[in-house]
Amino acid sequence: MSSFNLKVNGNKVSVTADDDTPLLWVLRDELNLVGTKYGCGIGQCGACTVHVDGVAMRSCSIPASRLTDSDITTIEGLASDKLSPVQEAWKELDVPQCGYCQAGQIMTATSFLKQNPSPDNEEIRSAMHGNLCRCASYNRIEKAVALAAKKMS
């Protein structure tokens, strides 16, 4: 076990965990930020997606102890006093079914739109291809990403 500091959603927090503990489990079990979800643990589903220095990363596949110098944003940190444009789009189009994968979808979409503010459909499909939705709400995710892009422009 070792102790280290992390910066999560703008707050400095100190954590005690084994060096190999993935960020996912530190967020969920130590910091009680359970919005970031576990789906596969091997980087295949995207449910655990967070932003590390603004870039979408799979929190199940990075040890938290390596991120002491980074800014980490989770789904809980995305809305300030109001919802982000991506969240707004998700709400407007009533995207979720069970809802479990959606935090990861929203985090992936948010970082993608930062890099590509006016994507076409094929680009949206490719960007979101790595995030599984077992309920298959894919049509609405696709539309919501396009709507969010519009809202941000």
Next chain:
Amino acid sequence: MKDQNKVTFSRRSFIRTSALASGGLLIGFNFLTACEETAKPPVDISKLNFNEFNAFIEIADNGYVTIYSPNPEIGQGVKTSMPMIIAEELDVPWEHVSVKQGDLDTKNFQRQVAGGSQSIRFGWDALRQTGATAKQMLINAAAAKWAVDASTCKAADGIITNANGDTLGYGDVVNEAAGLEVPEDVSLKSPQDYKIIGKDAINVDMEKIITGQPLFGLDYTSEGMFYVSVARPPAFGQKISSFDATATKAVNGVSEVVQFGDKIAVLASSTWAAMKGKKVLQIEWTSDGNLENTSDHNDELNKILDRKNLDVRREDGNVEKAFAEADKIIERTYESPFLPHNCMEPMNFYANITEEKVHLVGPIQTPAGTARRIANLINRNEEDIHLEMTRMGGGFGRRLYGDFALEAAEISNLTKKPVKVVFSREDDMAAGIYRPAIKYRIKASLKDGKVTAYHLKEAAINSNMYGLIPHFFPAGAIENYKVESGNYRSNITTGAWRAPYTNFLAFAEQSFFDELANELNVDAVQLRLDLLSNVEDGKDPNIQYSAKRMIDTIKLAAEKGKWGKTNANTYQGFAAYYSHNTHVAEVVDITLNNGQPKIEKVTVAVDCGIVVNPTGAKNQIEGGVIDGIGHAMYGDFSFEEGKPNDVNFNTYRLIRMRETPIVETHFVENELSPTGLGEPGLPPAGGALANAIRNATGQILTKQPFIKELNTRKTDLTI
């Protein structure tokens, strides 16, 4: 067709009211009488006692309404759509309504089940009656206050108005209403007057979902709780012979290792520590040699199909005679593998068992049955059990089975600690209760341009098609008709998987119809319409699909999907299927990309009666269709020596964004009672896709997953 409106209730026995301590009116009612999958109509509602109520409406003295919805939410939208029905008849603005998930009350756990797409179907009458009764009580209270006849007053949008134009809000009269008799006769709105039903209402948990608030079982924690990872036999048919936990106990955070039955639980202060601890357990497994392989299943299922006499499920006329007299006989065998459910949220459950009480929390489709089984398992009274239901990260049938909750209860009982059992994805896929592998053999005879006989044999692992499935279309449409089934008993656990049996049966039959259409040289849609024209609705009580509704649904799909009118590079496939009381027809459009199908679009027509919440309804259809296509294309799951070949998403393929078609949904408009939507969109999808692929390439697909068939035949694909 059965008219579900003709259900009589004794309102006195299913609605009770009382005053809220904080001011306001509390209405208790039995939300449902028959949400069990083997659905019975809600006629025994009058036999229920007050203490069997499982749902409540609170009307506060500011007129705001809280509805405690008892039905488990697995993503099918009932937590939104069922309260909409109450709010409609109560006549309050939807914005004044909030919805909370009710707990499983120990005395009241008879009827809370999510499964079989039946929640809406059986909730419809009870929910409307409850809302209308509450509204009438409020009107009666206002009339008494004004000293006028209640029949001269009206209520709408939370406001009661009398003949003089005076108004009172619901909140102004709730305290008085609480002291009134429950009225016996209330009238229900006619569908033209609906203000909430039929309008889009977004998911009531929306804000929480998109901001990452705790909602799901996996998100639940309690003070001093231990995370538990369980080592289970890696192969079906194995048992534990010995184990060594030295390395496990050396893992930071691991506090305890206990054996229960043939499983070992690792308790730890974090999920990661528990999982790590489990990985380093040294376990010797043994078996009595009964380790099964997919290739053996294949042989066994073929043997069943070759058998002369199976279990006859429906028989009309004389198929043998028709075959003997036929101009031509067509026969085809279809096969599908096991499938895991792969709910996005892996199985998990919390249990804290103390002398005083049994506290259970988690995602479960069958809270009632599970609570009962746990009471038996740990030898406690059902009254000691308090079960809280969380939102479920998918169900698809998997959470009908309480195995994970029983594990949590057993471990907590053994260790006297609050525990949460968390399955890793690998655990979830390897300790499944799978969709069984199934084969169908269908044989039909043609004579004088007509289908004269239809004989379907089912060979499945562990169990067979249930209920009225043998009476689904084309039963009733072909004079000589026979369905029979048999099964092979395996030690691999199997169970319900979204649209059980029909998820594959529909593919087999709908592909087969296209072959018949081809032989008869008629259009595929026309063949189905011709067959349906032989069916007289209401003649056979076992036949619950309606030929009329199916014909309308087929025509709508063909029209909206531009059947037969696409450009040269687009190929179409058609399928129509009735299941879970809902009629669905689908047109799939594909193009070819290097000989491989690219699925462009699916046009769906649905007759589910009144559409309560269109956005939610479409979401279910979009999901069901893509799920059906995804599993037909990619779903593959096999066993070697009792062990599954895939345990995570690196090798097990689920459909992803780039592979998905655009789904366009159209509803048949009518004023019939609503029916379920969680499942019926799925069954026709695989068949419609197979038919499109056949029309594009000439390849007849008989085995799922299609991708495997297409890859093995790759060289043959020429276009």
